[in-house]
Amino acid sequence: MTKKVVFILSIIINIILGIVLVCNLIGASENLKFEYVEEDTIRPDSLRMYLDMQNYGVAASLSHPIRGGAQIAAEDADYYRLGEYADLLFLKAIFDKSGNTDTLKDCETRLAEIREEMPDYGILFDKIEQSAEQAIVE
Amino acid sequence: MKCISCGAEIGLTDHVCPHCGRVLTETAAHQAAQIQYQNDSELTKRKAGKTLAGNIPLVISAFVMLLLVIGIAITGYVKKNAYHFREDAQRKESVNKYDEYSAAIREYLDAGDYTGFAAFKEYHNIAEWEAPYDDLRLLWSITGKYSALVTNVEAAVMFGPEARRYRPEDDVDGCHWAIHNFYYELEHPESDIDSDPYRDYIYDMKEKADLLLEIYLGLDATGRDAYFAASDLEQKVYLEEVLIHD
Numbered sequence: 001m002t003k004k005v006v007f008i009l010s011i012i013i014n015i016i017l018g019i020v021l022v023c024n025l026i027g028a029s030e031n032l033k034f035e036y037v038e039e040d041t042i043r044p045d046s047l048r049m050y051l052d053m054q055n056y057g058v059a060a061s062l063s064h065p066i067r068g069g070a071q072i073a074a075e076d077a078d079y080y081r082l083g084e085y086a087d088l089l090f091l092k093a094i095f096d097k098s099g100n101t102d103t104l105k106d107c108e109t110r111l112a113e114i115r116e117e118m119p120d121y122g123i124l125f126d127k128i129e130q131s132a133e134q135a136i137v138e
Numbered sequence: 139m140k141c142i143s144c145g146a147e148i149g150l151t152d153h154v155c156p157h158c159g160r161v162l163t164e165t166a167a168h169q170a171a172q173i174q175y176q177n178d179s180e181l182t183k184r185k186a187g188k189t190l191a192g193n194i195p196l197v198i199s200a201f202v203m204l205l206l207v208i209g210i211a212i213t214g215y216v217k218k219n220a221y222h223f224r225e226d227a228q229r230k231e232s233v234n235k236y237d238e239y240s241a242a243i244r245e246y247l248d249a250g251d252y253t254g255f256a257a258f259k260e261y262h263n264i265a266e267w268e269a270p271y272d273d274l275r276l277l278w279s280i281t282g283k284y285s286a287l288v289t290n291v292e293a294a295v296m297f298g299p300e301a302r303r304y305r306p307e308d309d310v311d312g313c314h315w316a317i318h319n320f321y322y323e324l325e326h327p328e329s330d331i332d333s334d335p336y337r338d339y340i341y342d343m344k345e346k347a348d349l350l351l352e353i354y355l356g357l358d359a360t361g362r363d364a365y366f367a368a369s370d371l372e373q374k375v376y377l378e379e380v381l382i383h384d
Contacts, residue, residue: 003196010199017206024213031220054298061289068257069242087253090292090354095250097349098342103249127298135295137356137380 047079051124056131060086078118085114085125089132139165228263236270243274247339250346256285276329277336283320284343288350290316294381295354306382313355313381314374320347321366355380 050058063083066072072080088107095104115125141148142164146157150168154161216223232239239262246255259266259278266274294309303309324331324344331337351357355377357365365373 003192007196007199010196010203014199014203014206017203017210021206021209021213024210024217028213028217028220031217032224053303054301055293055296055303056298057292057294057296060296061293064253064257064285064289065261066257067251067254068259068261070257070261086296087292090296091251091253091288093353094346094349097353098250098346100250103251106249128296131296131298131301134297135292136353 047076047083051079051082054127054131056086056128057090057135059083060090063087078121081114081118082121082124082128085111086128086132088114089129090135093132093136225263229265232262232264233270239264247336250342252281252339252343252346253285253288256281273335276327276331276334277340279328280320280323280340280343283316283323284347287316287320287347291350291354307378309381310374310377313377314370317351317373 047059047062050056050062059079060083063080064087066080066084067087088111092104092107092111095107115122118125139148139150140146141155141158141160141162143160144155144158146155148155148157148162148165150165151172152162152165153169242258243255243264246252246258258264259274259281264271264274266272266278290309290312294306294313297303324340331340334340348359348362351362351365365376368376
């Protein structure tokens with residue numbers, strides 16, 4: 001009788017340990033395969049929030065990883081590209097004045113590409129451009 | 139024991155003498171005892187087998203439990219250290235792909251895109267403190283500050299027409315800190331800039347930082363001199379005037 005009870009208890013413990021093991025396996029595999037920009041799950045949410053708040057400069061700075069070749073989750077790609085657009089506009093003025101003509105040209109090409117790839121965001125692009133123009137101190 | 143007929147040595151449980159062939163009656167007690175022992179032994183074996191068979195599920199369960207505990211310990215360790223494993227793997231990959239990555243870095247640098255270089259280096263976990271990337275050490279220490287300068291200034295100056303800003307005074311502090319750090323790093327580099335293989339890029343980065351201050355913070359060469367000659371408080375007051383306006 002005692003042996004039976006011990007056996008049943010051990011089976012219950014094994015089931016619990018099995019569940020913990022499966023959870024650990026899932027967690028470990030997710031942790032091992034995450035991408036740079038997914039590493040901080042707050043980042044896409046923050047990006048969206050700053051775009052909503054029209055803080056385009058912050059969105060630009062949060063999107064820096066995309067310019068280093070980071071892989072972006074498909075559902076977040078638009079936000080990153082909007083941030084990239086703001087970032088490139090900010091840098092464009094510097095490249096323009098520093099005489100990096102090739103880089104300036106690349107910058108303009110990429111800006112045109114982003115606008116073309118995201119035709120639904122025309123109004124937002126205009127606002128970002130306006131903010132970049134206004135950021136320049138006369 | 140000896141055979142009483144021929145005197146040869148015989149075993150305690152022999153039925154007949156192996157030498158003279160006489161039937162041995164004197165070993166009968168030993169034979170009976172042997173049979174009883176054999177029967178007892180058989181019974182004990184059967185009992186032990188039965189007990190063991192009854193315990194097999196419990197033993198298996200305990201073994202499975204041990205395996206599960208080991209599995210949980212291993213996966214827990216991997217889960218906790220996954221970031222470091224991945225970082226190490228990326229670092230090794232960056233060493234293996236040195237030629238490819240070096241060419242990409244050179245492209246960023248030639249384009250004057252130092253924030254792009256910073257993002258590339260961070261994304262690929264390139265270790266500038268060890269070979270083969272250790273020649274990037276000084277460039278990276280300054281690029282990190284330059285990248286922070288760009289990040290802080292762009293975050294402080296680019297807003298939409300109906301923007302909601304959390305704490306503009308934090309933008310002022312951020313820019314003040316980033317400007318100080320970048321120019322301090324240039325004045326007090328961890329090694330000599332002039333003898334660094336990437337010195338031209340470092341000087342170009344400084345030019346770009348100067349332009350950034352001029353374009354977005356209104357600090358031309360004269361303004362910069364005045365800004366750096368001013369106290370911390372005066373510098374912040376200036377930045378407040380530029381950054382926090384209606």
